[in-house]
Amino acid sequence: MPIGYAAMFEQFTPTDLLTFCQQAEGAGFTSVMASDHFHPWTPEQGQSGFVWAWLGALGATTKLKMGTGVTPPGYRYHPAIIAQAAATLEAMFPGRFWLGLGAGEALNEHIVGQYWPEAPVRLEVLAESIEVIQKLWTGKVTKHRGAHITLESAKLYTRPQTPPPIYVATSGPIQSERTGRTCDGIITVGAADDKIGMLLDRFAKGARESGKDPAKMPKLLQLHVSWAATQAEAEAQAVREWPNGGMSFPKQDIRNPEDFAAMAKIVRIDNFKGRVMMSADLAEHTAHLQRYIEMGFTEIYVHNVGRNQQAFIEGYGREVLPNLHWPEAKSV
16 A cells, blocks of 8 residues: 655654654555755754665665655755766665655755745746756766756766656646656645645646656655644644644745744644644544545655654554555556
């Protein structure tokens, strides 16, 4: 069953996350989506390890599939470095690595001192970076001089037999359609049904325009949930541990964890509606995931926002994963 564990580097040390992922594999989770941050959302979350170093350890100590959720090219990382890192992981662990890319947030990307562009330009940077990565994966000497990315006479010598798939995080119609045309799959987060339907429709449109069958393309969903022993604690830990989950306004231009912490003071339980499912009842969690399976997602990555990761993993392995039903046509 393609239910994955979301490893959140903002909240836990890399060593603890490796243990959690090993426990998740034992409980029946099949893959890992690992966040790629330089800063946590708030100082209180407390961590922000380097995911690319960690992925090698995950591959060596588990048999899980894995990918970044997500890496923004063009700022902290030149796309050539991402191409090399992804190719190396797929060469080491064939068929297990996927590359998740996105347009990024100032929280992590402003640190290199570049001007942080408006949203349309960020999407241009992402599209151009994907083009460079795909060129390098051919193994040919590659040069590129575009509006945003420059590459001089580069060739990847260590490459896998088959390049890893590229999945792109999307939240709007233009990027969803572009993702369907140029990439291998889509990543999005839990949202209102009509918005998700629109994103998947536009993704399918772009895929068909490029001669691909959208029914056969991966559709990944990251779900934020808050599970605890009681409803009160499930709600309290969402506010305490993941206040950014209750911020419905655009966050891509906010630069510092301290700014998020200041805004967290106005976050209330009602702000999490439709964004983080809070429940102590694992049957409700099962129904919540099942609804998204029936919407057509082929992989779901679950992030429990609390610190109770081991209990969450055990509870999901015991009461949620065995009770999910995947239509044969949509399974992967």
